[in-house]
Amino acid sequence: MDLFTSEIDPDHNWLPKEGTVNYYGPVMARNVADAYFQELLANIAWTNDVAIIYGKRIETKRKVAWYGDQPFEYTYSNHTKKALPWTDALMELKTLAEKRTGETYNSCLLNLYHSGEEGMAWHSDAEKDLKRNGAIASLSFGAERKFAFKHKQTKEKVELILDHGSLLVMKGTTQSHWLHRLPPTKLVRTPRINLTFRTIVSV
Ligand SMILES: O=C(O)CCC(=O)C(=O)O
Numbered sequence: 001m002d003l004f005t006s007e008i009d010p011d012h013n014w015l016p017k018e019g020t021v022n023y024y025g026p027v028m029a030r031n032v033a034d035a036y037f038q039e040l041l042a043n044i045a046w047t048n049d050v051a052i053i054y055g056k057r058i059e060t061k062r063k064v065a066w067y068g069d070q071p072f073e074y075t076y077s078n079h080t081k082k083a084l085p086w087t088d089a090l091m092e093l094k095t096l097a098e099k100r101t102g103e104t105y106n107s108c109l110l111n112l113y114h115s116g117e118e119g120m121a122w123h124s125d126a127e128k129d130l131k132r133n134g135a136i137a138s139l140s141f142g143a144e145r146k147f148a149f150k151h152k153q154t155k156e157k158v159e160l161i162l163d164h165g166s167l168l169v170m171k172g173t174t175q176s177h178w179l180h181r182l183p184p185t186k187l188v189r190t191p192r193i194n195l196t197f198r199t200i201v202s203v
């Protein structure tokens, strides 16, 4: 085994059918990823997300932020958020994601998980304002976390670990046929920041 070449194949499709997920592994040096983590932690306009669970408005512990090319509106749980203008760091990361995935994006949803006890439940990213079958690029910083896919009909599962400074792309019919989640875990005690670059279609 050659220890000096990465065994990660970015052309490998992690899904067995009906969608495409490519994992590039770390796409920047570790010290560069460390610097982005600190920059995003300090300079993103983090706010608590809200969810309506059994009719009750709950503030999630996880923090979120929403940025874009234009003040796109993003609606969830009867709550509308307007996209903020890109910061320099976000613009650099958007360009990196676009170059590596060969796609373009016009907005970014950011999530800050303070520890492994915070995660994200099964869902697909198929809001009506998102481009249908548009690629979604996911950059991760900080704690390594497991990421899982589950087929909507067959319940087949696929799991992978998202590393510090890594890039993943979900494209094609992935959101129509697969759910994904970030499982909570007691094994992780440090924070993680995730950025998902998306394409909003203005109506
Ligand atoms: O934190 C992650 O890796 C996934 C986030 C996610 O699925 C989302 O923001 O829609």
Ligand SMILES: [Fe+2]
Residues within 6 Å of the ligand: 123, 124, 125, 180
């Ligand atoms: Fe998602």
